[in-house]
Amino acid sequence: MTEAARTAHDPAEQPALHTVGRDLFSKFDPLIAERQALLDTGVRDPFAIVMDEVHSPVLATIQGRETILLGTYNYMGMTFDPDVIEAGKRALDAFGSGTTGSRVLNGTYQGHKEVEEALRAFYGTRHAMVFSTGYQANLGLMSTIAGKEDYIILDADSHASIYDGCALGNAQIVRFRHNSADDLDKRLGRLPAEGGRLVVLEGVYSMLGDIAPLKEMVAVARKHGAMIVVDEAHGMGFFGPNGRGVFEEAGVEDQVDFVVGTFSKSVGTVGGFVVSNHPKFEVLRLVCRPYVFTASLPPSVVATAATSIRKLMHAGNKRAHLWENSRRLHQGLRDLGFTLATREAESAIIAVLLPDQQSTVLMWQALLEQGVYVNMARPPATPAGMYLLRCSLCAEHTAGQVETILERFAAAGRATGCIG
Numbered sequence: 001m002t003e004a005a006r007t008a009h010d011p012a013e014q015p016a017l018h019t020v021g022r023d024l025f026s027k028f029d030p031l032i033a034e035r036q037a038l039l040d041t042g043v044r045d046p047f048a049i050v051m052d053e054v055h056s057p058v059l060a061t062i063q064g065r066e067t068i069l070l071g072t073y074n075y076m077g078m079t080f081d082p083d084v085i086e087a088g089k090r091a092l093d094a095f096g097s098g099t100t101g102s103r104v105l106n107g108t109y110q111g112h113k114e115v116e117e118a119l120r121a122f123y124g125t126r127h128a129m130v131f132s133t134g135y136q137a138n139l140g141l142m143s144t145i146a147g148k149e150d151y152i153i154l155d156a157d158s159h160a161s162i163y164d165g166c167a168l169g170n171a172q173i174v175r176f177r178h179n180s181a182d183d184l185d186k187r188l189g190r191l192p193a194e195g196g197r198l199v200v201l202e203g204v205y206s207m208l209g210d211i212a213p214l215k216e217m218v219a220v221a222r223k224h225g226a227m228i229v230v231d232e233a234h235g236m237g238f239f240g241p242n243g244r245g246v247f248e249e250a251g252v253e254d255q256v257d258f259v260v261g262t263f264s265k266s267v268g269t270v271g272g273f274v275v276s277n278h279p280k281f282e283v284l285r286l287v288c289r290p291y292v293f294t295a296s297l298p299p300s301v302v303a304t305a306a307t308s309i310r311k312l313m314h315a316g317n318k319r320a321h322l323w324e325n326s327r328r329l330h331q332g333l334r335d336l337g338f339t340l341a342t343r344e345a346e347s348a349i350i351a352v353l354l355p356d357q358q359s360t361v362l363m364w365q366a367l368l369e370q371g372v373y374v375n376m377a378r379p380p381a382t383p384a385g386m387y388l389l390r391c392s393l394c395a396e397h398t399a400g401q402v403e404t405i406l407e408r409f410a411a412a413g414r415a416t417g418c419i420g
C-alpha cells in the first residue's frame with residue numbers, strides 16, 4: 001500500500017465529514033475521554049485483545065505469550081472436538097460457505113433441519129427454532145409474542161438481548177428485583193387482569209455467575225397465570241442430569257413455556273435457539289422478524305452445532321470435571337483474599353469484584369502478563385455499578401492448570417496491591 005493509500009485508510013487522519021450542525025457522535029465524548037484517560041496511564045485496552053493463535057479451548061497465544069484462557073464461556077470445550085471439526089469440514093465441502101438467504105426463502109438446508117432435530121432430542125421438546133445468534137433469539141421471542149396489550153416482567157439484571165427484545169416490541173415492561181420471588185409476586189399482583197403476561201428468567205446470570213431460584217420463581221409466575229421463558233445461555237451443557245440447564249436441575253421442565261439458548265457457549269460455535277412444546281409455536285417462523293429478515297447460519301456452523309449438541313447429551317464426565325474446576329477456583333481465590341460475587345461456586349462463572357476501574361484494569365493486565373486471560377466487565381454491563389473480572393472455567397482445564405491460574409492470580413494480586 002502506498003503512503004497516500006495508507007493515510008486514506010487511517011481514520012485518525014480523516015477529518016469528520018460532518019462539520020456543520022450537531023455531530024451525532026458528540027454524545028459519546030465523555031466515554032471517549034474516559035477511555036483515553038485510562039489508556040494514557042499506559043494500560044492495555046481490555047476491550048481490544050487479539051488472539052493471534054488459538055491452540056485449544058483453553059490455550060492461545062496473545063502478543064507472543066502462551067496464555068491460559070479463563071474468559072471464553074467455552075464451558076464444555078467443544079470448539080476443538082475432532083468430531084465437531086470434521087462435521088464442519090464435511091458440510092463446508094458439501095454445501096459451500098454460506099446460504100445467502102433467510103430461513104423462510106433459500107436459507108433452510110438439510111443441516112438446519114438436523115440441528116433443530118438435535119435440539120428437540122436434547123431438550124425433549126416438540127419444537128425447536130434456530131436463529132443466527134442467541135441475541136436474535138431473544139430479540140425475536142420477546143418482540144413477537146408479547147403485543148401492546150401484554151406485559152413482559154423481567155429480572156432487573158436481564159441480559160442486554162432481553163432488554164433489546166423488549167425495546168423492539170410493543171409490550172409494557174415491568175422489572176422486578178434480581179432473583180426476588182417476593183418482588184416478582186408483588187409486581188405480578190399489581191398488574192390489571194386483562195393482557196397477557198410473559199415472565200423472563202435466566203438460569204445463570206452471567207455477570208456474577210449466580211443462579212436463579214427457578215423453583216420459587218416459576219411457581220410464582222404460574223400462580224399469576226403468566227407464560228414463562230428461561231434463558232439458559234450459561235446453563236446449557238452444565239446443569240441438570242441431561243445438561244439442559246438450571247430449569248432441568250430445578251425440576252420445572254414441564255412448567256416452562258420456552259427455553260432460549262445459544263450455540264456460542266457450551267455448544268462451541270455460533271447461533272441461537274428457542275425450544276418449546278407450545279402447540280402453535282411453528283407460526284413464529286412466519287411472524288418473527290429477527291428470524292425472517294436475516295440470513296441463516298452457514299452450513300458448516302449448523303453441522304458443528306448438531307454434532308456438538310448430540311455429544312453434549314452424553315457428557316456427564318465433562319460436567320463433573322467442570323464442577324470440580326469451578327469449586328476449586330472459587331475456593332482458591334477466596335483463600336487468597338479476593339472478594340467474589342457468590343459465597344460458593346454456583347456455576348462455571350466466578351466473578352472477582354474490585355473497587356474501581358483503575359484497579360480492575362491493572363489486575364486484568366497483570367494477569368495477562370502472567371499468561372491468564374479473563375474478561376473485564378464494567379458498568380453499564382454490570383449490575384449496581386460493579387467492576388469485575390469474570391472467570392469462566394472449561395471442562396478442558398486440567399486440575400494442574402487451575403492451580404497455575406491460582407498461582408498467577410496470587411502473583412498479579414500482590415503486584416497490584418489487590419490482595420495483601
Ligand SMILES: Cc1ncc(COP(=O)(O)O)c(C=O)c1O
Nearest residue numbers: 133134135159206233262264271
Ligand atoms: C444470557 C444471555 N442470553 C443471550 C446471549 C446472546 O447469545 P449470543 O452470543 O448467541 O448472541 C448471551 C450472550 O452473552 C447471554 O449471556
